């Protein structure tokens with residue numbers, strides 16, 4: 001299938017929302033509509049550090065990658081954090097996820113990113129089978145402090 005990786009467009013809103021819902025369901029996350037709306041608004045905002053790539057097959061968005069580009073203390077250049085990667089279940093196993101990661105890796109020099117990095121659940125075997133083809137996982141573990149319920 002002809003596959004195109006491109007930046008998201010305002011006209012992708014309905015398709016993005018459908019994919020985003022699938023991604024939230026995958027994580028069994030019940031996000032408030034306000035969060036989804038804010039995420040979409042920041043994706044389209046050129047002044048926001050959030051960016052969204054879309055994988056389009058036969059004219060239809062079938063996957064996305066959300067990244068946050070940010071400063072860091074270890075390099076002079078910004079780094080790119082891949083926060084979300086999702087492919088429609090019907091389009092999986094056809095190289096869509098790999099194409100999104102390839103696009104990001106191939107863009108590093110042109111975008112001026114010193115690093116591209118991401119994390120995933122240790123038991124996400126499908127994603128890890130893909131990720132292991134790009135980099136070796138390191139030994140860092142994640143700590144998260146949350147606000148106590150109000």
Ligand SMILES: CC(C)(COP(=O)(O)OP(=O)(O)OC[C@H]1O[C@@H](n2cnc3c(N)ncnc32)[C@H](O)[C@@H]1OP(=O)(O)O)[C@@H](O)C(=O)NCCC(=O)NCCS
Nearest residue numbers: 026085086087092093094095096097098120126127129130
């Ligand atoms: C993980 C995900 C993005 C992979 O997308 P995809 O388009 O199916 O991946 P690809 O077709 O590009 O797979 C490329 C390689 O990854 C491996 N792979 C991907 N999914 C796999 C799975 N479920 N089981 C085993 N291997 C898998 C394969 O080795 C494949 O290589 P091959 O072509 O040599 O067989 C997709 O399954 C998905 O959206 N999952 C749910 C959300 C998720 O887990 N996101 C990542 C959160 S960090």
